């Protein structure tokens with residue numbers, strides 16, 4: 001079995017498989033290591049993405065999609081629903097198939113893939129090569145590489161091993177819990193987002209359709225606002241009230257990083273991508289597409305650095321720069337918006353919902369929602385205007 005590669009990618013989620021794919025397309029020899037036996041299983045995700053952004057990476061084949069949304073409904077604490085209709089733009093994926101498809105694309109580009117293989121340590125020797133220990137079925141294997149791309153998700157240990165400061169404050173990590181339920185009354189055309197202190201303090205509760213009476217109902221809560229309650233008790237209370245006859249089919253839990261991107265995502269011969277780099281949209285908790293964008297940028301830069309024979313931190317910084325050019329600005333804006341929105345009292349949330357629901361549907365845009373929500377906070381509005389350049 002081959003033991004020397006140009007690039008080792010650790011973690012086969014959307015960020016890792018995309019990084020591997022684009023590094024191979026750029027001409028590098030790549031190994032992708034994933035500890036699970038199958039890509040995308042279990043699915044710790046509500047699977048919502050925007051169709052337009054997805055098109056950069058693959059054709060959204062019907063088998064990858066559970067539902068096409070007509071829009072989203074934002075629901076304030078007093079039950080006021082604000083409908084945002086953006087036909088054709090929201091998709092609910094079938095991540096089991098989607099993640100596998102991304103792995104297939106990486107394989108097709110030439111990536112060697114090892115499943116059921118857990119990376120247990122990394123070490124950089126004097127020859128500027130990484131030695132990665134991989135445990136598979138109780139046996140230990142070692143591989144060497146010039147570059148490591150750490151795509152090992154929210155709990156990322158690889159970044160920590162390499163000396164990155166990956167720890168997040170409780171304020172910037174949401175506890176996510178999701179049930180998949182069967183209930184005929186789940187709206188199969190709209191995603192619904194519920195806000196308020198009683199339902200989801202410091203975050204929101206979602207109900208996304210999955211087709212044929214099935215829905216994903218979950219909460220993402222600011223870990224520092226739980227006041228002794230658990231994500232599970234919030235979710236159970238909601239279910240009891242809204243879907244008392246629901247049958248719970250499955251349950252998944254996971255942390256969601258809702259911070260700005262880590263200050264450092266590149267070191268000598270190493271790059272962090274996706275949740276490992278804290279690249280999730282901090283307002284929505286969506287990380288699939290951001291992870292894929294980062295994966296593509298990192299994979300391309302890594303391949304080009306290998307070709308040039310320079311895998312130093314300075315060379316790999318190009319990835320950090322490109323990430324900030326492409327997403328960094330908006331990522332920071334979403335963080336500011338999140339910080340503003342989680343401070344709103346239930347009364348303010350209701351007031352915003354009333355203002356928005358009085359507008360004609362074509363004027364209810366996401367941007368207007370944010371600016372209305374933050375209208376009483378001139379400091380935040382100023383920061384946002386600065387970021388958006390007006």
Ligand SMILES: Cc1cc2nc3c(=O)[nH]c(=O)nc-3n(C[C@H](O)[C@H](O)[C@H](O)COP(=O)(O)OP(=O)(O)OC[C@H]3O[C@@H](n4cnc5c(N)ncnc54)[C@H](O)[C@@H]3O)c2cc1C
Nearest residue numbers: 011013014015035046047048119153254274275286287288
């Ligand atoms: C409840 C919940 C709902 C969500 N809903 C949405 C949503 O609707 N839309 C959206 O865009 N995002 C959503 N997200 C976020 C989204 O799931 C993540 O942002 C996305 O999966 C990140 O991709 P990634 O490739 O960075 O990491 P992951 O998908 O977490 O992949 C990391 C991979 O690394 C592997 N790994 C870890 N350590 C090792 C190791 N030592 N050796 C080998 N392999 C390792 C893991 O097994 C895993 O497969 C949600 C998250 C949660 C928790």
